[in-house]
Amino acid sequence: xxxxxxxxxxxxxxxxxxxxxxxxxxxxxxxxxxxxxxxxxxxxxxxxxxxxxxxxxxxxxxxxxxxxxxxxxxxxxxxxxxxxxxxxxxxxxxxxxxxxxxxxxxxxxxxxxxxxxxxxxxxxxxxxxxxxxxxxxxxxxxxxxxxxxxxxxxxxxxxxxxxxxxx
Amino acid sequence: xxxxxxxxxxxxxxxxxxxxxxxxxxxxxxxxxxxxxxxxxxxxxxxxxxxxxxxxxxxxxxxxxxxxxxxxxxxxxxxxxxxxxxxxxxxxxxxxxxxxxxxxxxxxxxxxxxxxxxxxxxxxxxxxxxxxxxxxxxxxxxxxxxxxxxxxxxxxxxxxxxxxxxxxxxxxxxxxxxx
Numbered sequence: 102x103x104x105x106x107x108x109x110x111x112x113x114x115x116x117x118x119x120x121x122x123x124x125x126x127x128x129x130x131x132x133x134x135x136x137x138x139x140x141x142x143x144x145x146x147x148x149x150x151x152x153x154x155x156x157x158x159x160x161x162x163x164x165x166x167x168x169x170x171x172x173x174x175x176x177x178x179x180x181x182x183x184x185x186x187x188x189x190x191x192x193x194x195x196x197x198x199x200x201x202x203x204x205x206x207x208x209x210x211x212x213x214x215x216x217x218x219x220x221x222x223x224x225x226x227x228x229x230x231x232x233x234x235x236x237x238x239x240x241x242x243x244x245x246x247x248x249x250x251x252x253x254x255x256x257x258x259x260x261x262x263x264x265x266x267x268x
Numbered sequence: 269x270x271x272x273x274x275x276x277x278x279x280x281x282x283x284x285x286x287x288x289x290x291x292x293x294x295x296x297x298x299x300x301x302x303x304x305x306x307x308x309x310x311x312x313x314x315x316x317x318x319x320x321x322x323x324x325x326x327x328x329x330x331x332x333x334x335x336x337x338x339x340x341x342x343x344x345x346x347x348x349x350x351x352x353x354x355x356x357x358x359x360x361x362x363x364x365x366x367x368x369x370x371x372x373x374x375x376x377x378x379x380x381x382x383x384x385x386x387x388x389x390x391x392x393x394x395x396x397x398x399x400x401x402x403x404x405x406x407x408x409x410x411x412x413x414x415x416x417x418x419x420x421x422x423x424x425x426x427x428x429x430x431x432x433x434x435x436x437x438x439x440x441x442x443x444x445x446x447x
Binding site (some may be wrong): 196 | 284410443444445
């Protein structure tokens with residue numbers, strides 16, 4: 102399909118609550134393809150959410166298998182339609198960046214382990230237990246579906262938000 | 269656009285930020301960057317400000333004289349063009365935290381080890397915690413390592429400091445992740 106342009110904050114489309122997907126039709130399948138193409142084209146990205154390419158539907162893709170931090174513990178390429186986090190456990194702080202918020206990174210504390218339910222790209226209902234970096238990535242992408250950016254999760258501008266130094 | 273470094277410090281009380289920003293607003297100044305905090309009972313404001321017309325500090329100083337009358341100390345410096353921009357820093361980021369009984373020289377010793385190796389401190393905070401009888405000194409700093417120094421090597425360097433000063437030092441790598 103196509104590599105799509107990533108919307109940048111403060112585009113208002115990044116702040117909206119997305120609609121649930123009602124039917125897995127060609128439009129949604131095309132959206133999934135675009136999300137995967139966009140994520141893999143970025144090279145360093147481990148996830149993209151539909152609102153980042155301007156679509157207000159609850160669809161994200163996550164793949165941490167090629168990242169140093171996630172390659173030992175992951176579920177490969179995850180297509181998540183209408184994802185819901187059922188359980189959380191523990192906490193983990195990572196310095197997060199986001200393609201939609203270039204130039205800044207911030208310390209964000211999220212659950213270390215999650216149980217997440219979703220419909221996959223083939224229309225099958227699945228429940229996955231994720232941990233570590235993969236769990237962080239899934240939570241970051243699901244936040245996008247509710248109009249939340251990592252900047253909404255940092256607790257202190259002084260100690261938690263940093264101008265990106267290596268670009 | 270010319271930029272100026274403005275520092276204002278005085279005994280903490282409500283309303284300082286409001287007074288300072290009221291003056292800046294009426295002058296037509298823009299706040300480009302700022303960091304304000306309470307340091308040992310003093311409210312310290314550090315700001316990088318800019319003005320579309322004024323290019324010399326002397327033109328601005330008079331605006332701040334009401335603050336001096338309110339027991340706030342004001343320092344203003346004109347920045348050379350480009351001096352307001354953060355320098356481009358290459359290399360891995362790391363966080364060094366130091367905990368120990370309060371004693372003179374902790375910051376100096378750690379900073380000297382870093383400075384001698386060209387390790388750039390980009391952020392530094394210190395605090396006294398614990399009780400009045402047994403104060404604990406805490407320092408946290410963020411630094412960029414030059415390419416030839418690894419986080420593991422810095423950890424080895426800090427092991428000596430740990431021993432010499434009798435403090436806890438931890439070094440950890442900060443890997444910003446793109447999600």
